[in-house]
Amino acid sequence: MKVRVLWILFVGVLVAGCSSLQDPSKRHVNVPTDFLHPNANSAYYEFSSSKLDAPSVLEEQPVEETVVAVAPGADEDFTAENISSAYGTYGDVVVTVATHKFKLGANAARKEMTAFQRALDSAHSTVMGQFHPVGFTYAMSSVGAVNPLSDVEVACKLSERSANQMGQTTCNSFFKTITSRYLQFIREDK
Numbered sequence: 001m002k003v004r005v006l007w008i009l010f011v012g013v014l015v016a017g018c019s020s021l022q023d024p025s026k027r028h029v030n031v032p033t034d035f036l037h038p039n040a041n042s043a044y045y046e047f048s049s050s051k052l053d054a055p056s057v058l059e060e061q062p063v064e065e066t067v068v069a070v071a072p073g074a075d076e077d078f079t080a081e082n083i084s085s086a087y088g089t090y091g092d093v094v095v096t097v098a099t100h101k102f103k104l105g106a107n108a109a110r111k112e113m114t115a116f117q118r119a120l121d122s123a124h125s126t127v128m129g130q131f132h133p134v135g136f137t138y139a140m141s142s143v144g145a146v147n148p149l150s151d152v153e154v155a156c157k158l159s160e161r162s163a164n165q166m167g168q169t170t171c172n173s174f175f176k177t178i179t180s181r182y183l184q185f186i187r188e189d190k
Contacts, residue, residue, distance in 0.1 A: 092159040094135050097167040099155045100175045101143065102182075108149040115185035116152060116178075123177035131170045135159025138174070154178065 104112045120140065128136060137157045144150035156171035 092135060092161055094137070094157050095160050095163050096139075096155045096157050097163045098171040098175075099153055101151055101153045102178070103151055104149060106147060106150050108144075108147060111189060112186070113149050113152075115189060116182055118185050119178050119181035120154065122181045123174055126177050127170055127174045130173065131166055133158050133162040133166055133170050135162060136170065 102116070104116060120138065124136070124138060127133070135158055139155040139157060141153050141155075142148040142151070143153045154175070156167075156174050158167050158170060162170070
C-alpha cells in the first residue's frame with residue numbers, strides 16, 4: 001500500500017513538472033526595467049572619419065624582375081606550422097603564406113575587376129612557370145567598406161613543404177606580377 005501511494009505521488013509530481021514545461025510562454029516573470037538610467041534612451045554610434053586612400057595599385061610603378069633576398073622582419077613568419085600528423089592521412093597541407101590588399105579605387109567597377117581577375121590569372125601562370133611550387137593557389141576576397149570592389153585582398157597559398165622552401169620569393173613575385181599586369185591591362189582598356 002505504501003509503495004502504491006509513493007508511486008502515485010511520484011507520477012503526479014512528474015506529470016505536474018512536465019506540464020509546467022509544456023508552454024513556457026505562459027510563465028509570468030516580472031523583471032523590472034530601469035528607465036531612469038542616464039544612458040537608457042541614448043544610442044552610442046562611433047563614426048571614424050578618415051581620408052580615403054588613393055588607389056595603391058594605380059600609383060605603383062612596374063618593378064623590374066630582380067630577385068632580392070630579404071630577411072623577413074620580426075613580425076613576418078614565412079614558415080608554415082609543422083602538422084606532421086596530417087601527412088599520412090591527407091598528404092601535404094596547404095597553408096596561407098602571405099596576404100596583400102590591393103586598392104582598386106573608390107569608383108572601381110566591373111572593368112577594373114575584370115582587369116584585376118585577368119592579372120591574377122596571368123600572375124598565377126607566370127609564377128607557376130618560374131618557380132614550379134607545389135600546391136600553389138590563391139584566394140581573393142572583396143574587403144571594401146562602401147564599394148566592395150574598391151579593396152581586394154589576395155592570399156597566396158602553397159603546400160607546406162613548398163612554403164618552407166620558396167614561399168616568400170614565390171608570393172613576393174606573385175604580388176609584384178599582379179600589380180604590373182593590372183597596370184598593363186588597365187592601360188590596354190583605355
